[in-house]
Amino acid sequence: MATFNVHVIIENKPGISDPEGKTILNDLVLKGTHKTVSEIKTAKMLKFTIKEKDKKTAKSKVQEICDELRIFNPMVSKVTIDVFDS
Amino acid sequence: MKVGAVVFPGSNCDRDMYHVLTDVFNLDAQYYWHEKSLPKNIDAVILPGGFSYGDRLRAGVIAAHSPIIKDVKKMAEKGIPILGVCNGFQILVESGLLPGVLLKNESLNFMCEWTNLIVENNQTPFTNQFKLHEEIPIPIANGEGRYYVDDDTLKQLKKKNQIVFRYSQVVNGSSHRIAGVCNQEGNVVGMMPHPERAVESEINPIDNKPSSLIFESLLTKIGVSN
Numbered sequence: 001m002a003t004f005n006v007h008v009i010i011e012n013k014p015g016i017s018d019p020e021g022k023t024i025l026n027d028l029v030l031k032g033t034h035k036t037v038s039e040i041k042t043a044k045m046l047k048f049t050i051k052e053k054d055k056k057t058a059k060s061k062v063q064e065i066c067d068e069l070r071i072f073n074p075m076v077s078k079v080t081i082d083v084f085d086s
Numbered sequence: 087m088k089v090g091a092v093v094f095p096g097s098n099c100d101r102d103m104y105h106v107l108t109d110v111f112n113l114d115a116q117y118y119w120h121e122k123s124l125p126k127n128i129d130a131v132i133l134p135g136g137f138s139y140g141d142r143l144r145a146g147v148i149a150a151h152s153p154i155i156k157d158v159k160k161m162a163e164k165g166i167p168i169l170g171v172c173n174g175f176q177i178l179v180e181s182g183l184l185p186g187v188l189l190k191n192e193s194l195n196f197m198c199e200w201t202n203l204i205v206e207n208n209q210t211p212f213t214n215q216f217k218l219h220e221e222i223p224i225p226i227a228n229g230e231g232r233y234y235v236d237d238d239t240l241k242q243l244k245k246k247n248q249i250v251f252r253y254s255q256v257v258n259g260s261s262h263r264i265a266g267v268c269n270q271e272g273n274v275v276g277m278m279p280h281p282e283r284a285v286e287s288e289i290n291p292i293d294n295k296p297s298s299l300i301f302e303s304l305l306t307k308i309g310v311s312n
Binding site for chain 1: 143144151180187189192193239
């Protein structure tokens with residue numbers, strides 16, 4: 001068994017409005033001198049520390065946890081899962 | 087005639103709801119802590135508002151895994167009337183008893199104000215005393231009250247008559263201005279506005295009658311006249 005860090009990024013699916021991201025873009029970034037930015041999207045990241053036999057198992061276990069416990073709401077959100085060595 | 091008010095860590099409208107059920111409508115209401123089970127002979131269950139688990143992760147999602155929710159699901163299958171108000175609605179949605187999801191208000195503000203609802207379905211245990219399309223002045227108090235469903239689900243909701251309340255005008259960016267929905271059978275109803283804050287003339291300067299009809303509908307459904 002080895003320890004892995006698993007990052008779970010929860011973000012809105014395309015088409016779901018993200019008023020927080022729009023506010024950061026329109027009322028902060030574009031009010032300064034950073035005119036090259038066209039979009040900002042907010043997301044939530046959970047960092048799991050998990051002991052499993054390999055990276056693949058660590059990823060599938062975290063995916064299973066996220067699905068089973070509704071860590072993200074599948075109607076509006078999608079998750080991206082990345083695994084790193086601890 | 088028993089009505090259960092379910093209490094989660096962070097519920098804060100449970101006492102208001104209990105007061106309305108007992109002092110205003112003379113019902114035999116009892117609190118049920120979320121770790122306990124519900125008695126088999128209960129006649130209705132209400133999930134009051136609040137901030138269960140501090141809205142951590144997402145409003146309602148942690149409470150949706152509470153032990154008592156298994157019993158609430160059993161009661162729902164048996165056809166017992168179940169009402170979720172505000173955080174109670176969020177918990178019903180996150181537990182899969184009602185469709186959709188509640189997102190942060192479009193304004194990102196916590197909104198605490200009077201709104202007008204339109205009754206779109208007067209066949210549920212909580213709306214059977216309303217005229218169809220009757221208007222209800224009622225307060226909202228939420229940060230994550232923007233009801234969202236995708237287009238296919240919205241079509242289904244319309245087809246199955248599951249839209250119970252709509253706001254009379256745009257309030258928070260909800261899909262189709264939806265403020266409350268029910269399950270396909272109609273016995274499980276969720277709504278973001280707070281009827282328990284509007285049934286008494288002392289605290290409702292506009293018109294307390296429409297909101298009290300929500301509770302009078304329940305009394306009619308379970309066969310008790312006030």
